[in-house]
Amino acid sequence: SAELTFVGPENPLFGDLPSRAPDLRVWMSHGDSVQVPPPGFVVLARSANCPVAAMGDPRRDLYGVQFHPEVGHTHRGAEILRRFAVEVCRCTPDWTPDTFIEQATAAIRAQVGREQVVCGLSGGVDSSVTATLVHRAVGDQQICIFVNTGLLRQGESEQVVRTFRGRGMQLVPVDASEEFIGALEGITDPERKRRVIGELFIRVFEREAKKLGEVRFLAQGTLYPDVIESRGPERQAAARIKTHHNVGGLPQGMRFELIEPLRYLFKDETRVVGERLGLPEEIVWRQPFPGPGLAVxxxxxxxxxxxxxxxxxxxxxxxxxxxxxxxxxxxxxxxxxxxxxxxxxxxxxxxxxxxxxxxxxxxxxxxxxxxxxxxxxxxxxxxxxxxxxxxxxxxxxxxxxxxxxxxxxxxx
Structure with missing residues (x-):
């Protein structure tokens, strides 16, 4: 982290923050830095080790920051992002969980039509919210498949089956633990583990879905942090941090078309949506568990x-x-x-x-x-x-x- 000092003229990005928080604590994690702003830009803030921590060209409404306003460790970061969206970009702040649920269910209905959907249900908040959204949209056209990879926490497999069979959703439990443990034999590299698990996971789904007849769609609980860290297809200029089995670990010849209603939500937003959908607290606030499970x-x-x-x-x-x-x-x-x-x-x-x-x-x-x-x-x-x-x-x-x-x- 670093302490931000405001040095530039008044601007819509920071508003009256310089008077209310003259030395702002922000999160910075980078190897490169801007030493001199480009033509038309002025320095708006600096830190002890970064001479251009924020810069702007107010005439053209262009702004850049070296710190991370989107993370909780940056004080007043949400306020800065809100000012950028509303004051600079002139967006209307009308996102609510209710409007998201309405728009997501409508989009799912339009995408699915009369086709069938299989949902990868793990019992975590991401897949649970996804399954509930899809069920709300298309009802019994969705069948949830729970794959026991053998990589789950103690008692987790039994708990998932017990919980979701009581919620009116069709659930098919599959014990593929021997397949997954066998596929991982001799593998120590974490990226290889993730890719092996991701590919086998989809193949198991394809095999089980064939037993259900022709199934076109696969619903997944992918969140935006998964896309960011895996360098998803819409972020190819970014660096890959690690492969998430539901993003970068999918095989190229995957037969399903994906339904990912949470793809641009963060964990906190997903929990709010889950609460609004009426999911029980033990599901909504369950601690995150990686898709590859205990393998990683x-x-x-x-x-x-x-x-x-x-x-x-x-x-x-x-x-x-x-x-x-x-x-x-x-x-x-x-x-x-x-x-x-x-x-x-x-x-x-x-x-x-x-x-x-x-x-x-x-x-x-x-x-x-x-x-x-x-x-x-x-x-x-x-x-x-x-x-x-x-x-x-x-x-x-x-x-x-x-x-x-x-x-x-x-x-x-």
Whole structure:
């Protein structure tokens, strides 16, 4: 982060911010910087290490900033973006969850017509909101397919089936765990893991959909951060950070046409839409879980033994955070990671050489940036003690204190 100092003339981008917040804390993460503004532009703000942190040409209504106004760690960032949209671009601020739901359902009806849709349902908020929107639009023309990849958290498969069969949607559960674990054998590169999982995921869908007859559409819970980090087709000039299985991991010969009603929403907006659709709180506020599942929380090769070790450690972490009422307000995403190293320890007066588990817990508003959660030391000690004593083959627990950026929230 950096402290922004306003230096330029009055302008519609910042309005009266210079008088109300003369030294604004903003989020900056970059290697390049503008040293001298181009002709017609004037410097509007600077920081200690960036001489042109914001610049503008008010006559032509052109503005540029070096910091990230869209993330929660930039103070008054939402106000700056609002001023840009309303005062500079003269947009009308009429987005509401109700208008979004109305427009999304109408668009889905127009796209689908009388065709059938299969929806990739994981039980997370993204796919749940997608499934509910599509169901509202086309009813029983949608069939939800839940694929158990074997890469889910403890008890998750049973919970998803139990929850969504009670909501009036057609649900087909598929146990493909042996296929996924077999396909991942010997793979350690995280990008290869994501691509293998993404392609197999679609192939399983195609196979199951064939049993349902001719199905043309696949509904997915893709969000805009997925598109940003994967360098989706509309962002080819951007750098790829990592491939999300529902964006960059899709095979080129994919047979389905995609329905992605949430593609330009962020997580917080998706939750608001989910609440307005009447989804239960445990679904709307469920912590995010990556599409490739525990495969990208096991650094290195994925095996059944390593999966069971991670599942047990992760369950302890979530149980302790839930008991402390920290899963929603304090930690927006929390999970365990199994590292590809072993460490020496002493248990029962004997030397051990066993696995290391890392704990990751972050606070964030938008998931584009995040800070590590300052958990109570006693809580961390209790989590560590339980994992070492209750999870076979683990003798060390470490806590990740890295923000995003420079790190991503997930390890892979």
């Amino acid at each position: 929380r096991i650094v290195g090769e994925v095996t059944w033994e390593r999966l069971e070790t991670l599942r047990a450690a992760d369950a302890i972490l979530l149980e302790e955070l839930r008991a402390a009422d920290l899963l929603r307000q304090v930690t927006q995403q929390s999970f365990a990671v199994l590292l590809p190293v072993r460490s020496v320890g002493v248990m029962g007066d004997e030397r051990t050489y066993q696995h290391v588990v890392a704990i990751r817990a972050v606070t964030t508003e938008d998931f584009m940036t995040a800070d590590w959660a300052r958990l109570d030391y006693e809580l961390l000690a209790r989590i560590s003690n339980r994992i070492v004593n209750e999870v076979r083959g683990v003798n060390r627990v470490v806590y990740d204190i890295t923000s995003k950026p420079p790190a991503t929230i997930e390890w892979e």
